[in-house]
Amino acid sequence: MARYITTPTRIKSVGNKEKIIDEFIGLINSGTRSISIARMQSPSGWIEPPQTPEFTEYTLVLKGSLHVKASDNHYVINANEVFIAEAGETVQYSTPEEPGAEYIAVCLPAFSPDTVNRQDDES
DSSP, X not given: OOOOOOOOEEEOOOSSSOOEEEEEESTTTTOOSSOEEEEEXXXXXXXXXXXXOSSEEEXXXXXXXXXXXXXXXXXXXXXXXXXXXXXTOOEEEEEOSTTOEEEEEEEEXXXXXXXXXXXXXXX
């Protein structure tokens, strides 16, 4: 059945500063379990705790730059670049530089607070 979704659902962020997360498709906004698609807007200086998700996350940076600390390296993903974090890989996202970042996150299966597996500290 075709569906028309006119607005996203704002999801509470995690980290040292408030980040805007608008889920368009996913468990919360559309009841979709197979995939989630969200637009993220994070300010300069934002950092979240490390996480080891049970889903693969595809991140397309639209503006600014997103830093990703992974087990094997530290990456800086700029506008029009993509980062793929495979399920089971520990990653930590941040936007230390001005002006922060705007990006699209696609998760397979859909993002869930129960399957993101965030560490308690913000190291």
